Amino acid sequence: MPDRDFHKTPFPGAERDTGRATEPSTEPERDPEPAREAERRRRRAQFLRDLAEARELRDRVQPRRAKTARLRHAMRMRTFRW
Numbered sequence: 001m002p003d004r005d006f007h008k009t010p011f012p013g014a015e016r017d018t019g020r021a022t023e024p025s026t027e028p029e030r031d032p033e034p035a036r037e038a039e040r041r042r043r044r045a046q047f048l049r050d051l052a053e054a055r056e057l058r059d060r061v062q063p064r065r066a067k068t069a070r071l072r073h074a075m076r077m078r079t080f081r082w
Contacts, residue, residue: 059066
């Protein structure tokens with residue numbers, strides 16, 4: 001499943017919006033604490049692994065609902081126009 005906060009992620013080359021109304025600086029903004037960012041990414045990866053595991057468990061426990069969801073998804077994919 002795609003990342004739910006994909007729309008909040010700036011595209012490459014875009015300046016980060018820090019929420020402060022300041023003039024754009026001439027040098028690119030750098031993350032002051034890479035360790036904090038690495039910790040955030042580690043926690044996020046763990047959360048996504050747990051979420052995937054929970055979905056797999058739900059699909060095993062409720063096979064009828066999982067089958068219905070698969071069929072519904074397949075129907076959406078067949079009717080989608082590129």
